[in-house]
Amino acid sequence: MSWIVPLDIGLLMGLLLAWAVLALALGFRLLDFPDLTVEGSFPLGAAVFAVLHRTGVPMLLSIPCAMLAGGLAGALTGFLHVRFRLNKFLSGIIVIAIAYSLSLRIMGGSNIGLLGLSSVFDCVERLEESLPGGVHLWTALLLVGFLLVGSTLILGALATRTGLRLRVAGSNPNYARALGINVPANLVLGLAATNCLAALSGVLLAMHQGFADVGMGQGVLILALAAMTIGERLLPEKRLPFHAFVLVAAVVGSVAYQVVVAYAVRVGLAPTDLKLATAVMVLAVVALRVSRDGNLLSEVQQ
Amino acid sequence: MGRLAKILGVIAVLTVVAIVVSKHAATPRGGKVVAIATLMAHPALDAVQRNLVKELERQGFVEGKNVRYVVRNANGQVQLASNIANELSAQGSDVIVAITTPMAQAVAKSARGPVVFAAVTDPVGAGLISSVDKGEVLITGTSDAWPxxxxxxxxxxxxxxxxxxxxxxxxxxxxxxxxxxxxxxxxxxxxxxxxxxxxxxxxxxxxxxxxxxxxxxxxxxxxxxxxxxxxxxxxxxxxxxxxxxxxxxxxxxxxxxxxxxxVGYSELGTETGRLVARMLNGERSIPAVVARGxxxxxxxxxxxxxxxxxxxxxxxxxxxxxxxxxx
The missing domain is CATH 3.40.50.2300 (Response regulator)
Structure with a gap:
């Protein structure tokens, strides 16, 4: 049964990090904004949650607070871009830097241990103790449940008037302006919403691994970008409405990417080769479809 | 459906590789498995690992004879810590040694068996143990607080x-x-x-x-x-x-x-090795050791x-x- 372990871990990690991938993908595809802030809002969410949780604030309150903190980081990125006409990448980078210092300040250190504190996974983890080989079946099911609820809410929100305005502002700013839609305001709102999701991802990971660390955001951006690319390459895009496709692709891509990482860890690759192995895997998946879609660059530029 | 077939193909190949690797690295009969998880490669941390293995050998746990090591390194990526911790916990090792603070926290969260941490500067602050003097069930380790x-x-x-x-x-x-x-x-x-x-x-x-x-x-x-x-x-x-x-x-x-x-990181490794040996010999509650260089x-x-x-x-x-x- 040992071969199932990497699949199990990949599924688990993929579902935990899917929210961060969603944040990046929604910003990228619906708002046309390559949002680097994810790397900052992810640890910021974990930091806010860890501090509140440790001081005894109930989970139902500390999780929304953490998401709000991430949302504020996203709003700041949007604000810097629309108000000061700062380059999209630069606004993201600036906010990552701010979020790093802010997380350190909030935590009063670089790391907070959450071992022994309650988490949303408590009851499912108890169920799993009887499962053979430490399979995280129930945790994965719970996470799938979270994602289903979350996706339904997101799809519902995108179908409201506000959601429609947001999508128009993102996909065709000139047309949106002609309709009298406030494009900058919608961009700020959209980035706030996506970064709430990134912060939630940070919270879930912190709860699962038992600590929040200021360094835990490092590499999330690259991971999310890779996962998004894989997901979009794996799924047939014509069968779903575009925003539903973006959602599903983010989750599928996140899981696929983490399964690959788990296999690489399982095989016991030397640390020097681990990153190369994951890079090769991403390239392999991308190559599966490059021949059909033509130039990859044209896709990125769209 | 050609794409689906390709994906399934890739997964099948990976599975075969994983099975071959896990067969290849089979435990010697009646031997113990010691898993070592570290966040990064670094001269001081490598010294801990080297001397840990040496000390275990002195205590009669010889690699390839009656003990097998499974070593994982997160290459400095904190989010990989949890992945590695889960993987090692699923391997069914007799003791998991976790080097550095985040790795120790991730392993402590997922492990069901004994855990020995090493090179954690402030194990109480990290929430691993409640005090350095008292022994705690299934978890102990060495701290490298500098003098x-x-x-x-x-x-x-x-x-x-x-x-x-x-x-x-x-x-x-x-x-x-x-x-x-x-x-x-x-x-x-x-x-x-x-x-x-x-x-x-x-x-x-x-x-x-x-x-x-x-x-x-x-x-x-x-x-x-x-x-x-x-x-x-x-x-x-x-x-x-x-x-x-x-x-x-x-x-x-x-x-x-x-x-x-x-602090001598080699001695820290030796000290950690002693704790691992005691855990392997069946002890369950051992106080942590603070290195005073x-x-x-x-x-x-x-x-x-x-x-x-x-x-x-x-x-x-x-x-x-x-x-x-x-x-």
Whole structure:
């Protein structure tokens, strides 16, 4: 049964990090904004949650607070871009830097241990103790449940008037302006919403691994970008409405990417080769479809 | 559906590889499995791992004969810690050794069996154990809290005229957060005025050190991987401006630090090995061990270049004196 372990871990990690991938993908595809802030809002969410949780604030309150903190980081990125006409990448980078210092300040250190504190996974983890080989079946099911609820809410929100305005502002700013839609305001709102999701991802990971660390955001951006690319390459895009496709692709891509990482860890690759192995895997998946879609660059530029 | 077939194909190949690898690495009959998880490769951490294996061999646990090691390294990526912790917990190892703070926390969260942590500066603050004196069920380990008081005393002994002490540290590391608090605690009573320089990456070490020149009488590097990684830059600044540069471990003295009182990371590994052996022998509740380093390391060449003459009594008390700066 040992071969199932990497699949199990990949599924688990993929579902935990899917929210961060969603944040990046929604910003990228619906708002046309390559949002680097994810790397900052992810640890910021974990930091806010860890501090509140440790001081005894109930989970139902500390999780929304953490998401709000991430949302504020996203709003700041949007604000810097629309108000000061700062380059999209630069606004993201600036906010990552701010979020790093802010997380350190909030935590009063670089790391907070959450071992022994309650988490949303408590009851499912108890169920799993009887499962053979430490399979995280129930945790994965719970996470799938979270994602289903979350996706339904997101799809519902995108179908409201506000959601429609947001999508128009993102996909065709000139047309949106002609309709009298406030494009900058919608961009700020959209980035706030996506970064709430990134912060939630940070919270879930912190709860699962038992600590929040200021360094835990490092590499999330690259991971999310890779996962998004894989997901979009794996799924047939014509069968779903575009925003539903973006959602599903983010989750599928996140899981696929983490399964690959788990296999690489399982095989016991030397640390020097681990990153190369994951890079090769991403390239392999991308190559599966490059021949059909033509130039990859044209896709990125769209 | 061609794409689906390809995906399934890739997964099938990966599965076969995983099965082959897990068969290949089968445990010797009746042997024990020791899993080692570390966050990154680093001379001090490697020394811990090497000496841990050596000590276990002395205790009768010989690799390939009655014990098998499974080693995983997160390559510095904190989010990978949880992945590795889950993987090692699923392997059914007899003891999991977790090196560094985040790795120890992730392993403590997912493991069902005994855990021994190593090189965790502040295990109580990290939430791993509730106190260092009492034994806790299934978890113990070694802490590498640096002897900051002794280090500051050594600075006083070698250069009695130093008043303003510049400390370089990375606020993003748990070890140096602990370190800077300790330094702040002991500095005033020894007559030092602290001037702190924060370097959040190895590249920042040079400009931050350069910035401290003229405002400090001596430089001190705290116990973090970032600053130690940039030690060459700090040595360059110290030599150019003839300022004494004090450090905290023997490896950094060899690379041009003037002097250090050091935790021996090799001894830390040996100590960890002893704890692992006790866990393997069935003990379940063992108090954690805090390493109290007291060895003095000096570098004569660095002293000469930084314009410092080391008192003979300090020279005599040194465990090791380096005559050259290692490249």
């Amino acid at each position: 900051y008081e002794d280090q500051l005393k050594l600075i006083r002994k070698i250069t009695p005229a130093v008043k303003r002490l510049g400390v370089l540290y990375n606020p993003g590391e748990a070890a140096s957060q602990f370190g800077i608090k300790e330094i702040r605690r002991f500095a005033p009573s020894l007559g030092f005025e602290l001037i702190e320089g924060a370097a959040s990456s190895t590249n920042d070490v040079y400009p931050v050190a350069q910035n401290l020149v003229g405002r400090v009488d001596a430089l001190f590097l705290s116990s973090d991987n970032t600053v130690i990684g940039g030690v060459a830059a700090a040595v360059k600044v110290a030599v150019e401006h003839r300022i004494p540069l004090y450090v905290g471990d023997s490896g950094t003295v060899e690379k041009g630090g003037l002097a250090a009182v050091s 007291s060895e003095v390391y000096l570098n004569k060449k660095a002293a000469e270049l930084m314009g410092v003459s080391i008192p003979t009594e300090v020279l005599q008390s040194a465990t090791k004196v380096y005559d050259e700066i290692a490249k």
